[in-house]
Amino acid sequence: MATSTPRVVSQANAAFDAGCAWIDGEYLPIAEARIPITDTGFTRSDCTYDVVAVWEGRFFRLDDHLDRFEHSYSALRLKPPLSRAAMREVLFECVRRTGLHSAYVEMIATRGVPPAGERDPRRFVNRWYAFAIPYVWIVKPDDQLAGAHLVVAREVRRIDPGSVDPRVKNFHWGDLVRGLFEAYSRGGTTVVLLNAAGEVTEGPGFNVFAVADGALWTPQAGVLEGITRRTILELAAARGLVARVVPFGSEVLARAEEIFMTSTAGGVMPVTLLDGKRVGDGKPGPVTLALREAYWAAHSDPRYAQAIEY
């Protein structure tokens, strides 16, 4: 199955310290990793991706990420040129080459490069890329002590699922980046967007949770079904926390005792300021901290973790 990916005896190499990518069958240092400028994955954002973490030398929930990725590219009618087994092998090898024990590992399926003069996307040969770089934190661990300042966007709305399905992980971040600039202009560090109905959706790269009215809230729909989000819901259920996975407005955030963001890029990240006002007592709360601890502990749970042989 993995015929298109040469099995190699890997060797961590200084050239790969900053990251390793796989492009067209070759492993390259991340700084040299390039894609065709005419790939419609770029020029039409006609692509999907997934990001999986490596923590302490182990992939976290790799099969869940591969399942979601398969759902995403199938929804877009993309056929990556590699089998799942071959993709998996490339992801492992990218990490091995870097020698990184904590890494941010991304795979991308694109529609590909149009043959000369062709506009029909059914006739393009689809492409697949992957890379591993050092672990990325949306909020760095030191900054998590004080907590993030989350702004609820007023000037931009989340792209509607009737236009682009957020469950198909995508690079359509125009609204999210616009929101980020709004947050900066209002003194915040990051942003959460509402939909046209005024319901809370998600932020640039993360899902949102609130602790309010004795329950743990997170939006039901109109968001990426994050693997970290799912993990938190599982960990919360195991602790007997009541979860309210429902649509809700920003008033729930406004009255929350705790708020946190979840992402493969940073785990569970406390929010201590919302639109300039303290959340609870303005410090990361006990539910957030307990779930964060449980989240990181899960990274060595054999049900979730898959060791890399370096």
Place this chain on the structure above:
Amino acid sequence: MATSTPRVVSQANAAFDAGCAWIDGEYLPIAEARIPITDTGFTRSDCTYDVVAVWEGRFFRLDDHLDRFEHSYSALRLKPPLSRAAMREVLFECVRRTGLHSAYVEMIATRGVPPAGERDPRRFVNRWYAFAIPYVWIVKPDDQLAGAHLVVAREVRRIDPGSVDPRVKNFHWGDLVRGLFEAYSRGGTTVVLLNAAGEVTEGPGFNVFAVADGALWTPQAGVLEGITRRTILELAAARGLVARVVPFGSEVLARAEEIFMTSTAGGVMPVTLLDGKRVGDGKPGPVTLALREAYWAAHSDPRYAQAIEY
């Protein structure tokens, strides 16, 4: 000013027959032109672009395209690393290298590559790319004789301007590509999307016009303000045609005597079938054909055309 673009004595070269790109100060054959996989222009679609045509050895409305491009990148708070004069020189040189007398010339400004571990887009160094390839037709001239079969999407809506501003030309084509697949499944060749209010917007790479009730209709807002669209409105005014640049629903298309699409990639393209039904008598109509002729004639009008010295 143009310091970062070396002036070169150009020479058409067979290596550039399929196209020439400018990346990081180098002119490259299009097949070798690549961008960093970590450019957020790709991984966040955090970028804007513009496309200008070369026809019979002349750029068409280049300054209008550069004006729009400047508006677009400013709206996204991007600062391309080249001056307008330098960009212009690169566009000319890309075409000269190909030797093409009809070409599709694209420039792209991106947010750029994040420094290691950085998530704040204000700290990225913005990038700029350009390329020239043979002229692209959304509908090829031969197929324009019969006319296109346009489908009004039912399963997907155009991304709302409250999320992503369509006047800032962008690669957020998820909705448009989804619509294209819907059109194919319904026997069409291309698609036009409605907004949440049921109003006609645009299609993948083109604006839409209808001839109905003695007037020329095109949507007022929620669409790219196409340069071809503008040219058609100017040519229509010069001929005393009444233009209705207003919001309208698909019922105007349904009762139209003529429909056509406009784009830098193909000019004025007749639509002869709408959702499987004939438009008018099912042949390209007289208004469409007159405007198409005037449009192509304008390409040698010195007010619009700028000659390239090959």
